[in-house]
Amino acid sequence: MSPNASHLPSSLILIGAGKMGGSMLEGWLKVGMRPQGVTVLDPRPSEDMNRLCREQGIALNPANPAAPDVLVLATKPQMLDEAASSVNACLGPQTLIVSILAGKTIGDLRSRLPAAGAIVRAMPNLPASIGRGATGAAVNDQVSEEQRLMADVLLSSNGIVEWLPTENLIDAVTAVSGSGPAYVFHLVECLAEAGTAAGLPPDLAQRLARATVTGAGELLFQSDLSPATLRQNVTSPGGTTAAALEVLMRDPNGMKGLMREAVAAAKRRAEELAG
Template sequence: MTEVATKGELLLVGCGNMGRAMLQGWLAAGFVRPDDAHVVEPAEALRAEAGALGVRTYASAGALDAGFRPAIVVLAVKPQVMAAVLQAYRSHVTESVVVSIAAGVPVSVLETGLGEVAAVRAMPNTPAAIGKGSTVIFANRRVSVQQTERVTRLLSAGGAVHRVEREALIDAATALSGSGPAYVFHFIEGLAEAGTQLGLPPQTALALARETVFGAGALAMAANTLPAELRRQVTSPGGTTEAALRVLMENDALKGLLSLAANAAHHRAVELANEA
């Protein structure tokens, strides 16, 4: 039995795509027992999906027992509604560490809505659903060492966890790893489409694109060398790869485009914080 499973209950507020992915990871890893997990989700269909995992579900905060004091509260609601839902949980979090995964919502919003609470702002990504994600966290001064360790352990069910000491860096991480999977999925789309244009059957082109990205990523993780060196190793002078890279690297075309994309995501994360 794991440490998290034996020391208090967990409340998950919001069980959409990201919330459900995280919950599935916690249960699969044994970090949370179904009997210790409580989910508040207003949408009936999403609540039913959570219930099918064996956890306790509620339509609203009002349905929770008045004396309910979970050890960990994870807020997985949309950034635009975060401030509006916090007050309903204020009485339940006096002994909790509160973890928010809402993009762009600063810790100050959690503190305004919940009071003097131990708060962690986290930015996970969707590969956490299969234990291959990246999560970046920032903790306020009220979070104890033990609480930090427990939150880190819980989030590690979804993959790697990285802590930053300045909250502003969460917005930078959002632009890189939080939004990053969508960039990669779009790259796979484009690579597969290029394959069909070259005459490959669509199913074959898509399979090759997926496998290439998966394999290259796994090699980059396993290798004890930088990506630039791996690129050089596969680029034979005068070969096909060199011809392709000449297009991608001319005037830093691909790097420049990725920089523009990441900066747009970062700008929106900051906007969300201001809106919150």
């Protein structure tokens, strides 16, 4: 059974309504979440969040909210200890926790939230803020199929969701898709700098590099072809692209080697932070 709006929870508490939490809330509303079923808890909500809650009839910072079907943890990871007692007070025996706290394992949550039962740990990335995110998610053994479907429809409102067979893969997800947008932004920087070195005015090189990467990304998004096939389709034998790719694909010092090294470094750091 594919997840759809029928799997949205009747009640949800969002703890932490910053950029990511606020973007997730907007995604839930777009896919049909009842505003009256949502409660937002944030000690310092932005003016935009105040306005959204006021216009949509969303409860903002009420005293003693009732235990919800789903509680979404979207605070900064370092705030977990400070918020733990108030979060724990919101939990009921059937409440599903969905946590997007980077570096905080299911074990961390269980140890700080004694009332916690079913937990989904998710790792979204920055493009989730515009509805084009990539999220990896894992569950503990207390999550029912209905709860997983609820989490799926909530998380997929901001992009794709990949369900992981084990939480141990979260660190690799962090290294690939969580940190990945920064790699792409750096690619644009490097391409623009290379264009400037080749003689282009810096502002022109910047515009061309930005448009090239965003256009290629959109083509990849819309195409059913593999990245390798798309690359081959724009590479004429003996042409300019082939000459450049000969440099980029040079092993072990080409792009593949550098990317493997970069992802491995990010994964190691994720493991250190989680430990």
